[in-house]
Amino acid sequence: MTATFCEYKPGLEGIPATKSSISFVDGQKGILEYRGIAIEELTKQGSFLETAYLLIWGKLPSEQQLKEFQNDILYHRRIKYRIRDMMKCCPETAHPMDALQTSAAALGLFYARRALDDPEYIRKAVVRILAKIPTMVAAFHQMRRGNDAITPNDNLDYAANFLYMLTEREPHPLEAQIFDVCLTLHAEHTINASTFSAMVTASTLTDPYAVVASAVGTLAGPLHGGANEEVLLMLENIDSLENVEPFVQNLIANKQKIMGFGHRVYKVKDPRARILQGLAEKLFDQTGHDRYYEMAVELERIIEGKLGQKGIYPNVDFYSGLVYRKLGIPSDLFTPIFAIARVAGWLAHWKEQLAVNRIFRPTQIYTGEHNAPYIPMEER
């Protein structure tokens, strides 16, 4: 079927590019559901791995299914020494997102390709990717500091083990629980840029490691997942409560974007930002006050006053860094952590895409010349 007329929309704004039953966003009401379940419920009652199972396999797991899924993931958490050796060759100054994109693609070197009609291949790929991505992020973090990678701790669950691999210290249960909620909140968000990238790559029927590597590269940009790191850099730059107002004035006067604000779909405060703000407050109640948090709240107040009528409110990237910072996580790991969680959504969309696949190949409006002459070198 060929479309006869279609209006060009920069950034494909408002253009449906797929049908999906994985998640739903109402950007006017600030609603996000995974497989029909509100994120408020999932973060209160579920865990990240339960959520990943829900997103990828379409329904909540039974107790037995969850146990098997958790055990499978635990079994596959280690990474091959050749991957560790390869990661050691990355410069220690490399951004961890670049190291992650490289190591995610490198997984494809080790596992057979393109058995995409084999459900066991799909199941194993899902488990391997979910299991190994956190280990690779933590391994690079250790290696860039001249340490060996910390072996995953079989006594710790998914979230607690990741925090452990960063520090070799078992996290406090509250820290692990808060981190698990952060992962759940970042797991999926309809057809955002990195998920679209995953789907385009998936539609060529390449292997799932290439799908994830392309999505990691897309997530890294400051207009998408990379904004969470930028928010913290911005707060460091602002430095004090008194500087917030002039800082905002200056950005608005120069028509610059304020990181962690605005969204293609949400025209109200992102529901994930609300929950993340609550988590930040919970941590501060336990561990003491944070002036960065005060600055963030003041920034939100001022921007709401100045840009609220345009629908510019905090997005998911605004408060997440404040939570991670309080957990002692360095700011250049914020976006890799987003990737650890979003792998669940990418894999869910990969599976959904394979079931109805047609290669993505949109059209363009050509704006160049026709019948242009070839100018000989000496005449140019």
Ligand SMILES: CC(=O)SCCNC(=O)CCNC(=O)[C@H](O)C(C)(C)COP(=O)(O)OP(=O)(O)OC[C@H]1O[C@@H](n2cnc3c(N)ncnc32)[C@H](O)[C@@H]1OP(=O)(O)O
């Ligand atoms: C996980 C995520 O990806 S969440 C998003 C993370 N990204 C950020 O936080 C970066 C800052 N935000 C942005 O750049 C944008 O809001 C995006 C990329 C998220 C969405 O972009 P788009 O839907 O294309 O919106 P667009 O850039 O066209 O902005 C629309 C209007 O709102 C303004 N606007 C949008 N975001 C912001 C912002 N953060 N600060 C100030 N103004 C903004 C634009 O200047 C524009 O105003 P105009 O109509 O007067 O020219």
Ligand SMILES: O=C([O-])CC(=O)C(=O)O
């Ligand atoms: O939906 C988007 O465009 C960006 C976003 O919030 C996400 O990927 O979580």
